[in-house]
Amino acid sequence: MRDNPTSLNVLFIGNSFTARNNLPGLVELVAAAAGKRLTHHLVNVGGASLRTQWNKGEAIRQIQAGDFDYVVLQEQSTLPIKNPGRMCENARLFDECIRASGSTTALYMTWARKHAPETQAAITSAYVSIGREVGAKVIPAGVAWEKFLRTHDHPILHDRDHSHPTLAGSYLAACVVFGVLFHSSPARLRVEVKNLSEDEARLLQKAAADVLE
Numbered sequence: 001m002r003d004n005p006t007s008l009n010v011l012f013i014g015n016s017f018t019a020r021n022n023l024p025g026l027v028e029l030v031a032a033a034a035g036k037r038l039t040h041h042l043v044n045v046g047g048a049s050l051r052t053q054w055n056k057g058e059a060i061r062q063i064q065a066g067d068f069d070y071v072v073l074q075e076q077s078t079l080p081i082k083n084p085g086r087m088c089e090n091a092r093l094f095d096e097c098i099r100a101s102g103s104t105t106a107l108y109m110t111w112a113r114k115h116a117p118e119t120q121a122a123i124t125s126a127y128v129s130i131g132r133e134v135g136a137k138v139i140p141a142g143v144a145w146e147k148f149l150r151t152h153d154h155p156i157l158h159d160r161d162h163s164h165p166t167l168a169g170s171y172l173a174a175c176v177v178f179g180v181l182f183h184s185s186p187a188r189l190r191v192e193v194k195n196l197s198e199d200e201a202r203l204l205q206k207a208a209a210d211v212l213e
Contacts, residue, residue, distance in 0.1 A: 004183050007037040011066055011103075012044075013059045013094070014074030017110050019044040020159075021167050026174035026193070027181075030205075033189040036182055041066065049076035050090035059094075063101050070181055071098045072139070074108040077163070080126035081119050088130045095134040105136035106181065111145035111169075114162035120146045139180045141173035144211040148172060148204075155200045167195055168204060175208030185209045 008031075012024050024040035031038040043059045045052060050073060053059045063071055073094055079087045095105045109127040112120040123142050131138035145157055157169035165173065171193060175186035187209035191201055 005036070005069070005181075007039075008069045008181055009039045009067060010041070010181065011062055011068045011071045012040060012042045012074070012108075013050070013053055013062075013071065014042075014108065015044060015048045015076065016046050016164060017077055018042065018072075018074045018108065019046075020164050021170035023170050023174055023177070026171055027177045029191055029193065030175055030178040030186055030189060031182060033191040034178070034182065034184055034186075036184070038181075041068075047076070049079055049086075050074075050094060051086070052076075054090065054093055060097055063094075063097050063103065066101070066103075068101070068103040070106045070137070071101075071103050072106045072108050072177070072181075074110060075127075077110045078113075081122045084122065084126040084129070087126050088133070091130045091136070092134060095136060105134060106139055107131050107136050108139045108173075108177065109142040111142040111157075111165075114158040117146065117149065137180055139177050140211055141176045144172055144176050144208050145169065147211060148207045152203070152207075155196070155204070167193070168200060171196060171201065172204040172208055175205050176211060179208055179212040185212065 028038040075087050098105045107127050155168035159166050179186050186205045
């Protein structure tokens with residue numbers, strides 16, 4: 001993958017943690033503010049693990065048919081805690097298919113439930129471990145959430161169910177995705193996001209950039 005790309009075609013495979021607030025669309029907004037272009041596609045199955053996505057077949061068909069720079073994989077949010085071995089098996093399956101298609105694997109690390117912040121360590125470990133094994137890019141959105149929540153209580157990242165992201169939570173994740181895929185800092189970009197203030201956007205951009213340094 002070339003350094004500092006100006007245009008990327010990316011397939012996102014995940015569940016509501018990716019689909020909520022249109023994460024790919026938020027990444028596109030950040031990219032546009034940086035003078036870059038993201039073309040994105042999403043295979044979304046609510047509550048699904050990567051194994052469920054594999055078995056349904058649509059994700060595989062998209063990988064094989066598309067000419068993607070990256071395929072971003074999001075595992076079911078608690079599987080890295082409950083069964084990291086299974087998560088690794090799922091990632092290996094997809095990575096082999098992704099490599100065969102000429103694309104690069106990226107792993108979208110999610111975050112801990114609001115009531116169980118201590119589980120982030122297991123989530124992070126699972127993503128970093130399999131990322132290192134298969135040579136995939138790891139998008140440390142969960143780490144960005146963890147660090148932000150240690151020092152900020154606003155804007156709120158967790159939605160009312162204490163699991164899914166608010167718009168602010170998705171935006172923070174989107175800034176991390178942008179930084180990893182485009183090899184660029186999301187800090188100090190002028191991005192207009194409906195229902196997010198300029199000050200909030202800048203704070204979240206800086207939080208993402210700090211994690212990526």
